[in-house]
Amino acid sequence: MISAVQxxxxxxxxxxxxxxxxxIPAGQIVGFLGPNGAGKSTTLKMLTGMIAPTSGxxxxxxxxxxxxxxxxxxxxxxxxxxxxxxxxxxxxxYLEMVAALxxxxxxxxxxxxKQFIQFFDLSFETLTDKLxxxxxxxxxxxxxxxxxxxxxxxxxxxDEPLDGLDANAAVGFKALxxxxxxxxxxxxxxxxxxxxxxxxxxxxxxxxxxxLLLDGKPEELVAAHQSGTLEKLFTQITGGAELEQRxxxxxxxxxx
Amino acid sequence: xxxxxxxxxxxxxxxxTLRRLFLMxxxxxxxxxxxxxxxxxxxxxxxxxxxxxxxxxxxxxxLGFLKQPIFALAVYLHGMTFAFLGMFVAASAGEILFxxxxxxxxxxxxxxxxxxxxxxxxVLVEVSxxxxxxxxxxxxxxxxxxxxxxxxxxxxxxxxxxxxxxFCTGSVVLLYQxxxxxxxxxxxxxxMTTAQVLMTIVLVMSGQILPRIVFQLSGxxxxxxxxxxxxxxxxxxxxxxxxxxxxSGTGRSWLLAGLGVAVTTLVLWxxxxxxxxxxxxxxxxxxxxxxxxxxxxxxxxWLSTLVELPPLSWWLRDPVSRSxxxxxxxxxxxxxxxxxxxxxxxxxxxxxxxxxxFQGHGRSDGGFGLAMSGAYAGLIPLLALNxxxxxxxxxxxxxxxxxxxxxxxxxxxGARRAVLLFLTLPMLLVFAGVGLAIRHDLSQLMWMLPGLVxxxxxxxxxxxxxxxxxxxxxxxxxxxxxxxxxxxxxxxSSMGLAGLAVWAHYEGAFxxxxxxxVMVAVAVYVWMRRSLDKVRWQAID
Numbered sequence: 001m002i003s004a005v006q007x008x009x010x011x012x013x014x015x016x017x018x019x020x021x022x023x024i025p026a027g028q029i030v031g032f033l034g035p036n037g038a039g040k041s042t043t044l045k046m047l048t049g050m051i052a053p054t055s056g057x058x059x060x061x062x063x064x065x066x067x068x069x070x071x072x073x074x075x076x077x078x079x080x081x082x083x084x085x086x087x088x089x090x091x092x093x094y095l096e097m098v099a100a101l102x103x104x105x106x107x108x109x110x111x112x113x114k115q116f117i118q119f120f121d122l123s124f125e126t127l128t129d130k131l132x133x134x135x136x137x138x139x140x141x142x143x144x145x146x147x148x149x150x151x152x153x154x155x156x157x158x159d160e161p162l163d164g165l166d167a168n169a170a171v172g173f174k175a176l177x178x179x180x181x182x183x184x185x186x187x188x189x190x191x192x193x194x195x196x197x198x199x200x201x202x203x204x205x206x207x208x209x210x211x212l213l214l215d216g217k218p219e220e221l222v223a224a225h226q227s228g229t230l231e232k233l234f235t236q237i238t239g240g241a242e243l244e245q246r247x248x249x250x251x252x253x254x255x256x
Numbered sequence: 257x258x259x260x261x262x263x264x265x266x267x268x269x270x271x272x273t274l275r276r277l278f279l280m281x282x283x284x285x286x287x288x289x290x291x292x293x294x295x296x297x298x299x300x301x302x303x304x305x306x307x308x309x310x311x312x313x314x315x316x317x318x319l320g321f322l323k324q325p326i327f328a329l330a331v332y333l334h335g336m337t338f339a340f341l342g343m344f345v346a347a348s349a350g351e352i353l354f355x356x357x358x359x360x361x362x363x364x365x366x367x368x369x370x371x372x373x374x375x376x377x378x379v380l381v382e383v384s385x386x387x388x389x390x391x392x393x394x395x396x397x398x399x400x401x402x403x404x405x406x407x408x409x410x411x412x413x414x415x416x417x418x419x420x421x422x423f424c425t426g427s428v429v430l431l432y433q434x435x436x437x438x439x440x441x442x443x444x445x446x447x448m449t450t451a452q453v454l455m456t457i458v459l460v461m462s463g464q465i466l467p468r469i470v471f472q473l474s475g476x477x478x479x480x481x482x483x484x485x486x487x488x489x490x491x492x493x494x495x496x497x498x499x500x501x502x503x504s505g506t507g508r509s510w511l512l513a514g515l516g517v518a519v520t521t522l523v524l525w526x527x528x529x530x531x532x533x534x535x536x537x538x539x540x541x542x543x544x545x546x547x548x549x550x551x552x553x554x555x556x557x558w559l560s561t562l563v564e565l566p567p568l569s570w571w572l573r574d575p576v577s578r579s580x581x582x583x584x585x586x587x588x589x590x591x592x593x594x595x596x597x598x599x600x601x602x603x604x605x606x607x608x609x610x611x612x613x614f615q616g617h618g619r620s621d622g623g624f625g626l627a628m629s630g631a632y633a634g635l636i637p638l639l640a641l642n643x644x645x646x647x648x649x650x651x652x653x654x655x656x657x658x659x660x661x662x663x664x665x666x667x668x669x670g671a672r673r674a675v676l677l678f679l680t681l682p683m684l685l686v687f688a689g690v691g692l693a694i695r696h697d698l699s700q701l702m703w704m705l706p707g708l709v710x711x712x713x714x715x716x717x718x719x720x721x722x723x724x725x726x727x728x729x730x731x732x733x734x735x736x737x738x739x740x741x742x743x744x745x746x747x748x749s750s751m752g753l754a755g756l757a758v759w760a761h762y763e764g765a766f767x768x769x770x771x772x773x774v775m776v777a778v779a780v781y782v783w784m785r786r787s788l789d790k791v792r793w794q795a796i797d
Contacts (some may be wrong), residue, residue, distance in 0.1 A: 048364040066270070071366075079362040082357070082360045084358075086277070086358075086361065088296070097276075097277050098365070100267065100270070101273060101362075101366065101367055102365070103267045
């Protein structure tokens with residue numbers, strides 16, 4: 001469903017993504033991990049057609065990213081980490097606008113929106129009466145997730161989707177993406193909350209400095225590296241092993 | 257009987273959805289603190305009602321030209337329209353065309369860049385036409401009854417005004433595309449800001465200066481007598497259009513009209529057709545997080561060094577004021593959004609003093625020109641501080657309220673001092689230098705004193721009246737018409753002061769007048785400063 005071949009992105013002399021290649025079949029949930037500045041968001045933005053790769057290629061749902069960008073965009077949903085929305089629109093206005101961009105008629109869109117708000121435990125009045133600028137962070141995140149799934153895309157990219165969601169909503173969301181995967185949708189899930197990734201994802205891809213470090217099933221990777229948990233494995237391979245000692249040293253010098 | 261088959265529900269065209277979206281964003285602004293959906297304006301007319309009334313009233317000044325030939329009337333109208341539209345388009349286009357947050361919302365949706373560009377341009381042109389229409393409304397009707405006009409003037413002038421609005425919008429968009437094409441994405445931000453600021457200043461200057469050149473310096477009143485170089489000034493093209501079709505119809509006016517139509521067509525073709533692909537590159541560049549170049553280690557920024565040297569180290573001895581000074585100076589010098597609003601906004605204040613200075617050149621105006629330039633220079637901090645309140649990062653200003661300070665006084669003082677040092681002082685030196693070069697007499701600079709004495713008082717007004725904390729208000733509120741009217745009042749009061757000084761000079765009481773002004777200014781300044789120190793933070797909506 002997703003195929004990336006030697007995908008590279010340079011910003012001037014800096015290589016943000018360096019010859020990244022991977023294949024993701026339909027129905028798989030893939031955790032896309034890496035430390036800050038590893039190139040995760042840049043990769044996701046390239047795969048959703050938001051920025052052009054410097055070199056390499058990719059196909060999404062059979063469409064070429066470089067030559068068929070509109071077709072690719074019709075087949076993907078994306079929840080960016082910024083959670084940006086047009087704040088001066090009400091939730092309903094925003095979602096109906098997004099639905100129209102995908103060619104969904106207004107009545108059909110409203111039906112789907114109602115299903116989502118029921119799932120997310122939002123009231124329709126909140127959606128119609130309040131402007132998005134007045135929403136809490138969690139409510140806004142729910143609207144952004146709805147806007148990514150409204151057109152029923154076969155491929156969905158999530159960049160820190162749980163940010164701002166309360167515990168109940170987070171549990172519901174995790175169940176939702178597992179259901180979506182069972183229906184054959186491909187999910188790419190980028191997050192720093194590694195225990196969630198470990199529980200939800202069928203496979204993890206770990207990158208650092210734009211390069212692929214590890215690719216495989218979480219339990220197999222953890223066993224192979226004898227790290228016990230995915231979090232320990234992550235810090236082990238991305239150079240974060242001495243963090244606890246550093247925190248201790250910092251606390252001693254700062255509050256001394 | 258079978259029920260008729262249900263027709264599939266029509267899907268609104270993408271263009272319509274996008275145009276509706278951008279119009280709604282223009283009407284409501286992009287952020288929503290304090291905004292209630294039910295109170296949001298439903299049309300451009302309602303959103304800009306006060307501005308449109310102000311423009312219509314301003315357009316009434318054209319009635320003074322009804323006895324002049326059509327070319328002269330049209331030059332005045334197009335000059336003013338060009339200046340005001342230019343300012344609006346240049347200030348709004350950056351935010352409308354390249355909004356950073358918007359990229360995260362729309363760039364992964366199935367929408368082409370050309371469609372996005374067209375939807376935005378349509379809204380921009382629509383608003384421009386409302387403004388141009390208001391400014392030309394009175395003259396449009398009155399022109400038909402002017403000494404040289406007839407029924408042809410209203411429709412012809414309406415067409416030329418539409419052309420002018422399209423030219424203004426197209427030029428700004430074209431400028432963006434060319435910057436992208438020639439200089440690449442990496443240098444886009446800085447270059448476009450400089451180019452746009454310069455363009456606005458040129459638009460304002462050509463709009464303000466052209467009518468004066470036509471009427472006052474060369475005595476040229478009709479197109480046939482116009483010098484060749486007038487063909488370089490866009491308002492003259494559209495005035496030529498009016499004169500060709502509804503006025504004298506001379507060969508020269510047809511030439512100017514042809515030039516206007518040809519250049520407008522070329523600009524639109526280049527901006528919206530040929531170079532539209534560059535727009536996609538520009539939008540994509542907003543998503544790219546480019547790491548700033550690493551400075552040589554240990555090297556400090558000149559601004560930080562400057563505040564530690566005397567006399568600034570003494571002037572900014574209060575640490576809060578010093579921080580506010582550095583913040584304001586950084587935004588005046590670096591921030592694209594602030595620069596695009598600030599420099600075009602104060603451009604008229606920079607242009608008018610030169611006009612007054614050159615008007616008196618070669619003639620004895622009794623110091624009126626210099627007194628007026630002093631009066632305008634005194635308004636620079638007032639206008640600049642007012643404009644500096646607005647920022648796209650306005651929510652970050654909440655940090656001031658979180659800090660252990662009772663009110664905004666120290667922050668206002670720092671911002672005011674940054675404006676005085678980086679904007680007002682350089683302009684004062686330029687005005688004094690030009691005045692000296694023209695008059696060749698140092699004593700003539702005394703005419704600038706009435707404006708300069710009032711300057712500290714005017715500089716306190718924004719802080720005292722509206723608690724002008726820098727960068728603390730959403731940019732959408734900068735479009736408020738009340739602000740324009742308020743500025744007009746300040747401008748008239750400052751000009752009145754200069755006029756009184758000239759009158760006092762003729763009465764042989766200039767220095768007595770100055771002594772009186774100094775005493776009043778000191779008293780008002782001290783009172784404003786003390787009351788500002790007592791101002792507490794207002795509750796956030």
